[in-house]
Amino acid sequence: MKRAILLLGVVCLLAPGVLQGAEKDVYIVGVDAAFPPFTWVEQGEFRGFDVAVIQAIAELAGFSVEFRDLPWATIITALAQGKIDLIASGLTVTCERDRVIDFSLPYWEVDQAVLVREDSVLNAITAFNGTVVGAQAGATGYQWIEDNLVAQGVNIELRAYETYDMAIRDLENGRIAAVLCDTDTAQGFVDAGRRVKIVGIVKTGEQYAYAVTAGDPYGLLPRINAGLRRLYQSGVWAELVAEYFPGRPVGPVPLKRTAICE
Amino acid sequence: MNGLGFLLRELPWFWRGALVTVEVLGGVMGLGVLLGLTGAVLQVYGPPPLPALVTGLERLLRGIPPIVLLLLVFYLPWDLPPLVVAIVALGLCSAAYQSQIFRAAIQSVDRRQAEAARALGMSAPQAIVYVILPQALRRAIGPWSNEFSSQIKDTSLAYIVGVVEILRQARYVISYTYGNSLLIYGFCALIYFVLTRAGNAVLYRLEARLWVPGFERRLLGRRA
Structure with missing residues (x-):
């Protein structure tokens, strides 16, 4: 028992050094x-x-x-x-x-892409004025809208989604006007044939x-x-x-x- | 490839997800019976400090949402595998509910039976094990099947600690195909329904077979 305690003490003393070189x-x-x-x-x-x-x-x-x-x-x-x-x-x-x-x-570097419905006439500016827009809760796109539009008093309603798939579904069904998400993810939805298109890029320059x-x-x-x-x-x-x-x-x-x- | 094609291609992995769900469920219900039954016996027959202690624990666990319990166990400072985290957290939660099922079943057995057993010379533990529990457990099957149906669906929360069960598998397919949510979640609903229905069918048969003579019973389409 005593030896175990002694050993524990030694390990504790050495721990930072041991951990640094640990594999x-x-x-x-x-x-x-x-x-x-x-x-x-x-x-x-x-x-x-x-x-x-x-x-x-x-x-x-x-x-x-x-x-x-x-x-x-x-x-x-x-x-x-x-x-x-x-x-x-x-x-x-x-x-x-x-x-x-x-x-x-x-x-890696990404920006945020503005997605609207395939048949929409909105552009990157009109999509974010007097409209309802969506993004994944906690994602950078959501944060950007909140910091740069909602907090600045722009007339816009921001909806949070559990996943981008759900936001895109609402966009396709016309329940929201635009979705803001990472450029690569946005391209993925377009390439997969979802009924949406990219109308603009917000240069946020986030790094992975x-x-x-x-x-x-x-x-x-x-x-x-x-x-x-x-x-x-x-x-x-x-x-x-x-x-x-x-x-x-x-x-x-x-x-x-x-x-x-x- | 269309959504159905992806679904067919991923079928073996949905099967695996279903097995993981059954694994979690088995662990949860097993732990629940073990702790729940012990808790119930202690609540009814335990010496003084124990019933209050067990009751307090049961109230506490019933007052915590399963997802919070999952996260609490996940963040314990030990390196537990995801499956163990899920079984312990959901099992504790279920044990609290099951203890009330068993307590009600024990208390539904006429106390004069226990008195009669004691009069015949049985010790208190003997009376519980040989007279009370054999009847109580059979009566508990009905309400227990309800807890079973409820738990099978709660296993879907286990994804949050990294258990790849049916729903997590569904999320994989939806995310890499960038869609097909309706189809994939619909398929998940079907799997859960089949699992719940199959489990309950077994439990209903068990209930009919172990019916305590002299009590009302539900008509199950066949005579026991």
């Missing part, structure tokens, strides 16, 4: 598998751009990963508490999140990055940043972008981070 056999990568083309599950298998990139980086850096699906509602707190080791799921860098988790360098538990206990961030660099140099990055985002221009990664937090 895990398999790192648990959290994804919200309902966010194509970044992450999804098809026939029981994890797919998507982020899944492919993390697999490629893990192979380069010599570590193993296992993907675990967690809904948005729990994914960030799960990472903050160390229940998962990494998030790779089209996660936007924000200062609120930066306080509880640590981000890699950004690898991978994220680890605060303090990066397994030293994953340097390996991910280096991995992104090597993927770009070797041309694998361009292949992956072409596979998941046909026609999208390819720029060098990692990107320079724009969000500056205290």
